[in-house]
Amino acid sequence: MQTDLIAALDIGGTKIAGALVGEDGQLLVRAQRPTPAKENAGVVMGAVTEVLRELTAAPEWPRAAGLGIGSAGPVNASTGTVSPVNIPGWREFPLVAGVRETVGTDLPVELVGDGVAITAAEHWQGAARGRAGALCMVVSTGVGGGLVLDGRIHPGPTGNAGHIGHISVDLDGDACPCGARGCVERIASGPNIAARALSEGWLPGPDGDATARGVAAAARAGDPIALASFDRAAQALAAGIAATATLVEIEIAVIGGGVAGAGDLLFEPLRRHLKSYATLSFVSGLEVVPAVLGTDAGLIGAAAAAAQGLRLPPFATGA
Incomplete structure (x- = not known):
């Protein structure tokens, strides 16, 4: 039988999604379960197993040439283990071994961080298609990312390269849960945008929405504190992006990501601040654009990363 599909898993703190992905990025078969993030390691792996069993029961399963996993991290591709911050029951958890036990040891498996997976998706089918050098980011409850270098996804030896959320952009900034200070994520993530606005005296509207979405609504209405919180997030992102581009x-x-859904509230100050940070001639023309693939990016990217890492024809990854 022709092996013209790649199986994909997208594992996060909210959901565990799976799919069989065609060489054009189309998701032919889907499965999904909520992530029992507060449960022990075995219960979480049980949800992964349910998704995989649903995929393996599909008549298209024998066409799978390999399996890609994009997981919240940190991940360690060299050992096949994961330690997602938002799944405390998994610490150095042997995810690849568990997946192989379910699907069979003959199927090649590729593990990358979720930021790398989304980068692979946008490079294969999205806004970075055809680009030789790109940084793709997710700005949501956290800030993650991945790199395209010389036209190929660059996951690094452990699958975490490009994790821009933990570049420090404020030497005397607040402590980050990662252990460092002044990280991009500590300033630009959705929860931290909201926390900053609240600390400066912003009050949620009648709907009581105290999240970044509520701050965005207030900013659109002209609230100066809400606008300042988005401006500060944009400045942190600009500094991190410029540092990466220079390197x-x-x-x-x-x-x-969800924060990027604020549109010009984020992108206008981001582009403005970027002019102050990306000043050298070889980075001054850097483009900043929204992602285009939406919620399926994790699955599409897990397949794309597997296609590149496992060298599975006939898939192309946008190079």
């Missing part, structure tokens, strides 16, 4: 000479930064 590895990317030509485009693609930003997705």
Whole structure:
């Protein structure tokens, strides 16, 4: 039988999704379960197993040439283990071994961090398609990312390369849960945008929405504190993006995630601040654009990362 599909898993703190992905990025078969994030390791793996069993029961399953996993991290591709911050029951958990036990040891498996998976998706089918150097980011409850270098996804030896959320952009900034100070994530993530606005005296509207979405609504209405909180987040992102571009000479930064859904509230100050940070001639033309693939990016990207890492024809990954 022709092996013209790749199986994909997208594992996060809210949901565990699976799919069989075609060479054009189409999701042919889907399965999904809520992530029992507060449960022990075995219960969480049980949800992964349910998703995989649903996929393996599909008549298309024998066409799978390999399996890609994009997981919340940190991940360690060299050992096949994961330690997601938002799944406390998994610490150095042997995810790849557990997946192989379910699907069979003959199927090759590739593990990457979720930021790398989304980068692979946007490079294969999205806003970074055809670009030789790119940084793709997710700005949501956290800030993650991944790199395209020389036209190929660059996951690094452990699958975490490009994790821009934990670049420090404020030397005397607040402590970050990662152990460092002044990280991009500590300033620009959705919860921290909201926390900053609240600490400066912003009050939620009649609907009581105290999240970044509520701050965005207030900013659109002209609230100066809400606008300042988004401006500060944009400045942190600009500093991190410029540092990355200066280091590895990317030509485009693609930003997705819930905070990016604020549109010009984020992108206008981001582009403005970027002019103050990306000043050298080889980074001054850096583009910043929204991601285009939405909620399926994790699955599409897990398949794309597997296609590249496992060298599975006939898939192309946008190079």
